[in-house]
Amino acid sequence: MVRHVDEQIVQQLAAIVGPDNVLLGAERLEPYTHDETVGLRADPEVAVRVTSAQQVAEIFRLANRERLPVTPRGAGYGLSGGAVAVQGGIVLSLEKMNRIVEIDKENLMITVEPGVITGDLHRAVEAEGLFYPPDPASLDSCSIGGNIAEGAGGPRAVKYGTTKDYVCGLEAVLPSGDIVHMGGKLVKNQTGYNLVQLLVGSEGTLAVVTRIILRLLPLPPCRVDLLVPFDDFQAAAGVVSAIIARRIVPTTIEFMERDIVHACRDLLGKDLPYAGAAAQLLIQLDGNHQAALDADCETVAELCLAAGALDVLVAADRPTRDRLWEARRAIIDALNHASPVNHMEDLVVPRARIPDLLRGIHDLAGRLEARILSFGHAGDGNVHVTVLKDDLDGATWEALLPQAREALYRLALSLGGTLTGEHGIGATRRAYLPLALDAAQIEVMRRIRAAFDPNGILNPGKIFP
Numbered sequence: 001m002v003r004h005v006d007e008q009i010v011q012q013l014a015a016i017v018g019p020d021n022v023l024l025g026a027e028r029l030e031p032y033t034h035d036e037t038v039g040l041r042a043d044p045e046v047a048v049r050v051t052s053a054q055q056v057a058e059i060f061r062l063a064n065r066e067r068l069p070v071t072p073r074g075a076g077y078g079l080s081g082g083a084v085a086v087q088g089g090i091v092l093s094l095e096k097m098n099r100i101v102e103i104d105k106e107n108l109m110i111t112v113e114p115g116v117i118t119g120d121l122h123r124a125v126e127a128e129g130l131f132y133p134p135d136p137a138s139l140d141s142c143s144i145g146g147n148i149a150e151g152a153g154g155p156r157a158v159k160y161g162t163t164k165d166y167v168c169g170l171e172a173v174l175p176s177g178d179i180v181h182m183g184g185k186l187v188k189n190q191t192g193y194n195l196v197q198l199l200v201g202s203e204g205t206l207a208v209v210t211r212i213i214l215r216l217l218p219l220p221p222c223r224v225d226l227l228v229p230f231d232d233f234q235a236a237a238g239v240v241s242a243i244i245a246r247r248i249v250p251t252t253i254e255f256m257e258r259d260i261v262h263a264c265r266d267l268l269g270k271d272l273p274y275a276g277a278a279a280q281l282l283i284q285l286d287g288n289h290q291a292a293l294d295a296d297c298e299t300v301a302e303l304c305l306a307a308g309a310l311d312v313l314v315a316a317d318r319p320t321r322d323r324l325w326e327a328r329r330a331i332i333d334a335l336n337h338a339s340p341v342n343h344m345e346d347l348v349v350p351r352a353r354i355p356d357l358l359r360g361i362h363d364l365a366g367r368l369e370a371r372i373l374s375f376g377h378a379g380d381g382n383v384h385v386t387v388l389k390d391d392l393d394g395a396t397w398e399a400l401l402p403q404a405r406e407a408l409y410r411l412a413l414s415l416g417g418t419l420t421g422e423h424g425i426g427a428t429r430r431a432y433l434p435l436a437l438d439a440a441q442i443e444v445m446r447r448i449r450a451a452f453d454p455n456g457i458l459n460p461g462k463i464f465p
């Protein structure tokens with residue numbers, strides 16, 4: 001039987017974090033009722049802002065005694081409801097733990113608290129000539145702790161991988177209240193099971209991360225961006241494999257369909273280059289030597305033109321680059337502006353199957369007579385697919401959406417892909433988990449979760465159906 005937060009519990013929380021860090025009442029709790037998932041809200045009973053691992057440990061001990069749900073929260077920019085307290089209880093916000101503890105240039109490592117905004121981390125290391133590649137499009141808003149919990153990716157995953165490829169050490173508080181230190185400033189470590197990587201992508205269901213050690217790279221000095229419009233979306237999707245086949249691995253290859261570019265144009269209220277093209281690719285290359293980069297850039301441009309590109313726009317300086325990326329950065333806002341009721345999926349398939357995935361999505365949109373628009377990370381097989389309600393009536397939308405979702409998941413699975421590449425299962429996809437994972441795998445995962453959290457207090461209602 002789940003207890004509710006009463007006056008006595010509020011007082012105990014205030015004794016742990018200080019009264020100013022205990023938030024109550026509809027107005028103060030409103031920012032903690034949702035993340036960026038369209039249409040998902042739930043009221044926590046209380047939100048607490050912690051400033052140390054010890055405070056998290058004490059809150060867990062209290063929550064275990066009282067059987068209270070605890071939902072960790074970074075910046076609340078997730079897209080699967082992971083930070084939403086779907087079973088009420090306590091929202092545990094890491095927003096105040098936002099210190100960059102150390103940039104260790106000798107070991108090429110950075111140590112941070114989880115509430116650091118990812119873009120601030122980027123700027124801090126780049127000022128030292130260093131590089132932290134994972135770059136979710138939300139980087140100026142989301143937190144590094146949220147990135148660890150979601151295994152966040154981003155456009156640069158094609159060449160540099162995702163968050164998981166950079167996490168070397170974690171301090172975490174287990175639901176028991178134990179504070180554990182896993183890994184360290186170590187490039188190699190084969191000591192017991194790899195709990196660091198188990199926590200990466202665990203969507204805040206196993207432990208609360210309170211300190212993070214990340215590997216850094218030297219910042220590549222040279223970079224060039226290309227915007228390539230096509231009048232055939234299949235040709236745009238197909239050119240990705242042609243580029244990789246020439247042994248060139250761009251930093252990013254992003255894909256946008258015409259209707260997406262139009263939605264961005266409408267939101268931004270200005271003309272965008274080649275807005276009428278059926279699809280656009282945004283390709284970025286980086287490297288240490290300008291001459292080598294120029295040669296790769298030329299090869300990529302030739303391959304695109306041979307595949308039917310209408311043009312290749314090149315940006316080597318910041319203002320031109322910002323202009324080319326303007327639409328890409330505005331996409332999610334633009335989709336919400338085009339149809340405030342919509343549903344975004346995060347399908348991932350082997351990169352070479354992207355043309356098949358896009359063809360399947362177009363066929364499905366035709367069959368369902370709905371707008372289903374795609375954009376995303378063509379270079380790593382991760383496509384964000386948004387079903388728009390537009391002016392469909394409520395009943396039609398309610399009937400259509402589950403059909404569309406299941407058909408999209410089955411399509412990705414039939415191509416060797418899966419349900420989500422970077423946004424997570426969270427609250428919104430958990431009913432569909434058995435489509436992708438067999439019962440034995442789900443059972444092992446459930447048992448791992450129970451080993452961390454026998455009383456089921458941490459982020460209940462997430463991942464598992």
Ligand SMILES: Cc1cc2nc3c(=O)[nH]c(=O)nc-3n(C[C@H](O)[C@H](O)[C@H](O)COP(=O)(O)OP(=O)(O)OC[C@H]3O[C@@H](n4cnc5c(N)ncnc54)[C@H](O)[C@@H]3O)c2cc1C
Nearest residue numbers: 074075076077078082137143145146149152153204209422
């Ligand atoms: C416009 C937009 C663009 C986006 N682009 C991308 C993209 O390109 N790539 C990508 O991967 N994602 C993207 N996202 C999704 C989102 O930004 C990421 O999932 C991000 O990692 C969420 O971080 P957050 O701090 O906002 O986490 P929150 O939403 O606060 O939390 C996310 C999950 O992490 C858990 N959590 C948070 N902090 C901790 C902690 N310290 N310890 C344990 N668990 C914790 C929460 O319980 C929750 O389950 C985008 C979102 C938006 C709105």
